[in-house]
Amino acid sequence: MADLFGVRTVGTRPERLLQHFAIDGSVPLAKGVVEQSLQYHGEASEYALEGATALACLHQDADTPSSEPAVTIHRYGKGSAVAFAFDLAKSVVLMRQGNPQWQNTEGDTKSGYRPMDLFMRSEGETYFDSKRLTIPQADEKQRFLANLILRLAEKPLPRMWYLPAMHKVVMVNTGDGEANYGPEIAPVLDACASYGGRFSVYLMNWDKARGIDRTSVEEEAAWRAAGHEVGVHVYGGGPDGEGAYDTLREAYAKITADLKGKFAHGARTVRNHTIDWTGWVDMAAIEAEFGTRMDMNYYHYIPCESPIDTRGYFNGTGLPQRFIDARGQMLPIYQTTTQWPDEWFADHKITAEQTVEIITNMFQAARNGFYSAFVNNIHPPRYNAIYAKDPITPVWPHTVWAYCRDQGIPLWSGEMLLDFLEARNRTRLENIAWQTDSEPGAHRLSFDFQAPSAREDLTILIPSGWSGRRLGVLTVDGKAVEVATEVIKGIEYARFTPTAARAQVVADYR
Ligand SMILES: [Zn+2]
Structure with a gap:
């Protein structure tokens, strides 16, 4: 290990609730991601450098660097060996999914277990650093790794863009139906559609809240047709x-059967009433068992003086990823965080203008590098202005929808995001070949693109420069295509969007 990585282990840092490391952007290999200190979770090794170079350092606290490296690089043989002092994958999962030791306990000061209990204790401890809420830390850490892989590869590597086409931000519209049904649901769907948007509505079937029972087959079919x-x-x-797992599993089996019995389709994405949750990710596993493929229950509701102080990414991410269970197995369901619940704004008594400002500021930061799919919750009863305590939910969505329409930000349903992710993540870039001196003075990158079906929005990025050469002609199935170039997190890429399900891509660098 000392030979390969050029470091010697001198100790272990036991895990603390809040612990940080910082990437050194003055090293060219590490350039491009956030240089403020970021959190990590889990224990870390203490290394002494014996030939390696540090790319990041562990911190004593958020603002105080230590002399110990967090990430190192060492040239070895024909390649490079990078060592992390902590388990990056585990750290990302813990940051996204919360503290497993807090499962099935109360912590967010509101009764009932929900994902937020995995991030807070009633006494004030948090799993997130409240000074880092505006940074999607789990995403930035992964981008750091991706940059290292790209920069250390022996050839230019193609990759898929995170979001549809070249969008840097998407807004997903959702609403928990509560006791509403049919004609009470329709206004928010119609309003969203008038701005070109689509909406996911989650209907109940419990006691007096019988949204599935009371919505007619014709009404539901019309919404879906739209x-x-x-x-x-x-x-x-x-x-x-105790007992929650069985109760929730039974309730989930029943409500998905009710939906299917009435409307002949499954529940593809979901949010639970009172954000019901059990275990660390047991609830997500239950949803997956009954065919649901995207969960919206990680829900930004931090008790606070004002949402202005606690807006942001409490679980470090603006991008959906699959859940991981306690054994480290990937579950067949995406975790997508709900950043903008209407009641979080309304309960804290801010104005519609302040709500719009929070949202548009987060859009702007997403465009500038914190690429995100944001999910809102616009409850139909709140939208319909039935609560005197909430005068803002009938108002702010219109301003935000108009902003998105005017700025070209997609206004999607949860299901649309799910369809995109499934297509993107099943896409394969194969037979990647790098031919040097393919003709005098030129090097050639070629690969096969293979998507599950043809779409108009699966975008490929390839480095626009490589070892002193610039990308010249790029062909897709033999036809030259126009490419746009753009710097993403410190690396300049050419991007293009194949419209067929399969294509051969050839790129010449001169
Ligand atoms: Zn509810």
Whole structure:
């Protein structure tokens, strides 16, 4: 290990709740991602450098660097060996999914277990550093790794862009139906559609909140024909901890059967009533068992003086990824965080203008490098202005929808995001070949693009320069295509969007 990585282990840092490291952007290999200190979770090794170079250092606290490296690089043989002092993959999963030691306990000061309990204790401890909420830390850490892989590869590597086409931000519209049905649901769907948007509504089927029962087959079919999604809003009735798993599993089996029985389709994406949750990710596993492929229950509701102080990324991400269970197995369901619940704004008594400002500032930061798919929750009853305590939810969505329409930000349903992710993540870039001196003075990159079906929005990025050469002609199935170039996180790429399901790509660098 000392030979290969050029470091010697001198100790171990036991895990603390809040711990940080910082990337050294003055080293060219490490350039491009956030240089403020970022959190990591799990224990870390203490290394002494014996030939390696540090790319990042561990911190004593958020603002104080230590002399110990967090990430190192060492030239070895024909390649390079990079060592992380902590388990990067585990750290990302913990940051996104919360503290497993806090599962099935109360922590967010609101009764009922929900994902936020995995991030807070009633006494004030948090799993996130409140000074880092505006940074999607888990995403930045992964981009750091991706940059290292690209920069250390022996040939230019193609990659897929995160979001549809070349969008840097997408807004996903959702609403928990509560006791509403049919004609009470329609206004918010129609309003969103009038701005070109689509919406996911989650219907209940519990006691008096019988949204599935009371919505007619014709009403539901019309919403879906207009491009909206209809899913479920499950409620277990309250039990927490012991017994909750069985109760929630039974409730989820019933509500998905009710939806299918009435409307002949499954529940593809979901948010739960009172954000019901059990275990670390047991609830997500239950949803996956009944065919649901995207969960919206990581829900930004931090008790605070004002949402202005606690807006941001409490679980470090603006991008959906699959859940990981306690054994480290990937579950067949995406975790997509709900950053903008209407009641979080309204309960803290801010104005519609302040709500719009929070949202548009986050759009702007996303465009500038914190690429994100943001999810809102616009409850139909709140949109319909039935609560005197909430005068803002009938108002701010219109301003935000108009902004998105005017700025070209996609206004999607949850199901649309799911379809995109499934297509993107099943796409393969294969037979990647790098031919030097393919003709005098030229080097050639070639690879096969293979998507599950033809779409108009699966975008490929390739480095626009490589070892002193610039990308010249790029052909897709033999036809030259126009490419746009753009710097993403410190690396300049050429980007293009194949429209067929399969294509051969050839890029010449001169
Ligand atoms: Zn609800």
